[in-house]
Amino acid sequence: MTSFPFSAVVGSDDMALALLLTTVSPEVGGVLVRGEKGTAKSTMVRALTELLPEQAVIADCRFGCAPDAADPNCPDGPHDSGAVTTRPARLVELPVGATEDRVTGSLDLEQALGTGVARFSPGLLAQANRGILYVDEVNLLHDHLVDLLLDAAAMGRSTVERDGVSVSHAARIVLVGTMNPEEGELRPQLLDRFGLTVEVAAPRDPALRAEVVRRRLAFDADPETFTRRFAAEQADLGARIVAAREMLPSVVLTDWALSKIATVCAGFEVDGMRADIVTARAASAHAAWSGRTQVTRADIRAAARLALPHRRRRNPFDAPGLDEDLLDRLLGDDEPPEDDPSPDTSPSPDPDQPDTDVDAPDHPGEASDPDVAHDQGADTPEATAEQRPDPTDSAQDSELEDDDADAFPRERPDQPAAPAPTGVSGVSDPFRVRLFTAHGVGRGASGRRSRALTERGRTVGTRPRAEGAIHLPATIRAAAPHQTARGRTDRLLLTPSDLRRSVTEGREANLLLFCVDASGSMAARKRMASVKTAVLSLLLDAYQRRDRIGLVCFRGGDAELVLPPTSSVEIAAARLAELPHGGRTPLAEGLWRAAETLRLEKIRDPRRRPLLVVITDGRATGRTGDPGASPLTRAHRVADLIREQHIPALVIDCESGRFRMGLAAELAARLGAQHVALEDLGADALLRAVGRGEAA
Template sequence: MPQHYPFSAVVGSADMSLALVLSAISPEIGGVLVRGEKGTAKSTIVRGLVGVLPPIEVVAGDAFSTDPAERPDAPTEQRPVRLVELPVGATEDRVLGSLHLEKALAQGAAEYEPGLLARAHRGILYVDEVNLLHDHLVDVLLDAAATGRATVERDGVSVTHAARFVLVGTMNPEEGELRPQLLDRFGLTVEVAAPRDPALRVEVVRRRMAHDADPEAFARRWAAAEADLTRRVAAAQALLPDVVLDDDVLLKVAELCAAFEVDGLRADLVTARTAVAHAAWHGRTRVTVEDVRAAARLALPHRRRRNPFDAPGLDEDLLDDVLGPEPDEGPEDDPDGPGEGPEGGPEGGPDRGPGEQPEAPSQSGPAEPPEPAAGADDTPGRPDPTAEAPEEPTPQPTPQPTPSPAGAGTTVAAGATYRARLFTVRGTGRGESGRRSRAETDTGRRVGARPGRTGAIHLAETVRAAVPHQALRGRAPGAGGRLLLDADDLRVAVREGQESNLVLFCVDASGSMAARRRMEQVKAAILSLLLDAYRRRDKVGLVTFRGAGAELTLPPTRSVDVAAARLEVLPGGGRTPLAEGLEEAARTLATERLRDPRRRSLLVVVTDGRATAGTDAVARSRRAAAALAAAGQAALVVDCESGPMRLGLGGVLAAHLGAEHVPLAEVSAGALTATVRERVA
């Protein structure tokens, strides 16, 4: 069994370590969401956490890790806390459990086979790239985390079992955000980033290389620090029921949540529970304002998002206004501290304040003993820098597109967004589950059945397939007894739902579009369509054309936040190379089809239809449009032409593309509804 990197050997990212430990002390907090760029040790520290958690008592041989207190007469055994990893591509029956097929076929017994939630009971359920998980699975996980139970009603099985676990999700925001209502269900969230201090990076590499060279020796070196943390976590868990949350402190929690204008009361509950766990972690039996401050920094930032383009964050000035200024840090009397680390200095466990970092180590060895916070990512074949959480997360700056030879152009802010119409890809696809176009998916209404051994069983069709073979299998006509089934009889349900698509925007940023009022409307329309793509779980990309050429401003991504940021700084001006824009879009779409053949795409061309750059510009643009139509590319032309005298070139382009033609003013769902009502009246 591979040796995980020790939790106490990683460097930096104190917020992440603190959030994980507090959730382990008090699972009722609701789990942790870790946001960070790639290679910031998110997986390493989560896997290392189980190494410092105290073992648990369970009923011997029980598949559900039942607490012996629920069955006092049953024999017991002690085992380590489990870390159960949930793959992004897992099916619902694998998560919840389902009919045990082998026993059903061999013995005719309808027996429940536990899923991952049963295995994770009283442990940690870890979902890497949780933002890529199908929505219905995220709902299942969060409902189980909130209620502490999982219910299975499928395939003739009716089971309810306990499922209390610490849910930990990690994600890279560049690959897309979680929906706000799902984001709110995570108790705590932290941001991680790679350290910028070269000395810290050197220490990370030194420790990672030492671990990879001899994992067992490295683990022995940190064994004392791991044992100290285990004792401290156990002491905090034992102390937790005795911690007192006074009414005046609870009032501070309520004032804080009201001041930050968070929705609902979940923030109040999570902040209060986190403050209690923080007090227990420090060995105190009474919650203080500083416990509330530490809890707020973990529980409130992600609840401040009002729309998908808002970055999580916390206003430190407002925090100080409600709780008072933060006291100067000094040595704290901590009787339950973890003691000495293997380097001979005091081991700095995850009790540092959020954002506080260790001193930079010297080249000869660590000047500050290790902290359980972040480490080199242990994914094979990837670089392994560690994470360091900033005190207040800020979005990364977005590079401005390179100006074309025609000039730098001007940048115009977008107008107000609105609810956009739904535009879909015609036909029925088989792509990833989403909310845009029709497709065969794992969820949705049942429309048929097919042979197979994975997925939800269609019982009626399975029986119907088995009936003609009963005589050959030795069952006499009219005889009683069970139906004789074979694996080839199995039929799984074919369901029709909705899929997500790739929405590629091809945006005209030329001089004819650069009029301030028009560009405001164009950007508002694109932002509105981006919001719609976010809600429907689509990937998005952005091609822009102006001056003498076109560029892929944003390669296809799940992050509409990045797309919005690139759009915000999009300059306008110059001629209109429409043909080059369509050709660049065709190349991008062809590349994406090779990467993900199942995902269908929708090309959204935002233009007034003019083509003025280069020789024979109009003919070349029409040839490029016809080539896309011949390839069967689904497309939409958002016609930005305005004014009393119109050439109708957007409609001509839509005809060559075989695309739907929509005037800019009709992108809004509200505007379309008003037009229909007016015409009906």
């Protein structure tokens, strides 16, 4: 099947550069592409293999060992005198729903049960050795597969200890992933394993968009003719990759370049040293790609733009990005000295000779320009603060009284800018929440919260095999009583009815839906700041545990789904920043909208168990279309319907004062929910209450 030519893609220069650099130097560590749907992410990745040269491999080696560097522990080895052949460069796609044995490999059941020979059947990691492992929608990958990729990316090997198989083989992969941030973020551990990252978006220039459509339609109409049209550009790119690979060992990374790289990484406050190493490798690859044998300022700048955005120290609800003005200030305007030797050949300094090189920094990490040095120090926190929303821009701040300003103090001009993880005005920093779980054992999507029967976990039983991994001991036990009747002589005789699968118990992800009273009474009592903090903290914890969280807000005359169920922290923070409050209290409408949201989510994902958290004082002052029923009566009727649907719920009572009507407690009884008073709770206690209100 003809693929769309790599050189024909329009408007994705950063992505193309990142992919080309990682093919020139696989040690860079792969590429993560973040972008909205329909931006040719998958098209470019799949087209990349046509540019790569063929590989020399040892014939009949299922793990693709190189003739000049064969794996001494290869399961198909030893390869002392193996025949050599060539193969096209490989791009192996890892489906999001792949099973663990398909990724790492497992016992070859056909050989084991048919001939009695225990033989290892390689998985996708073996196929991708010395090639590219591509994961589309990598942020949706199950946690157990993420763990496997982390091990392979860190060690360059895959080790299988399962089903009586003990195998270790080389798995030197270039990991390339694509994702849509709207569908959730990536685990930080896996994010850091990608050497480079790039943001892609559809072009806004009408002429450029028209050219994209023109080329796509031309390719769909006649792929062969369209491909021949770009054959020359494809050949030039392929030849340039080969030339850059050959030049890469000759590229000199001078002390000046290392000092600049260290200055940039320190200026952006990246964690660890992997950023420095990846930037150095990417800068060398960029120099080779540009036909230079010495790393320059332009090479470091290009490498930093791709290697640092996902590694800089950022707030939990900030999107990845890089302040390019700060990058230019950190790099300065100086270029490397023409005769600056490499670190390996640097002569010993002569104490009798004065230092006449005024452009080079005196110490690693120190800028030669005093203004740049000033930028690295005092201005760095301010540059970081520029990426945050201005707290004064939010309309909610105007509602805060003096006592609220004391509870949530602003940063003073004479102090360095402190982190503002939420980016939401009037909200304190998110905090770690305790684990709370749903009662019983579910069957939801794999996560890290409640007990559930999942594809991976501890084995708690077996059942006749319909699908899934075979439980070999149980299969043998099922077949053993029938061996005499089947006329067994020397080997175990099996039938399909003997096969048993493992029943494993792990953890699942849940759906938390907050139904929040945002009426005037709530705003007057200043409860919204605590509610926002609690919801944002739950969202951050839910991201780590693969949960989903939604928010229904009711005020005025209606209820609104402010935050549709999501696991994207950036979208959640943006929606919560504009959370409105004030007006009447349409409690019935809020409960109805919450019930309808849960009904639709159950259709989309029937196995995900919900927990409804209602935060209210129990009052209902909204209008009703039923002349014979008060707003409170109507709210109680909706609560009865929710209870009949067996939706687990928790009511947080916001009523305060000496004399109380007990309306929230009555609502909790109608819902069949646990009732918790709010005057004894801060935002952290609210989370503990949710933990005690485990879904029944």
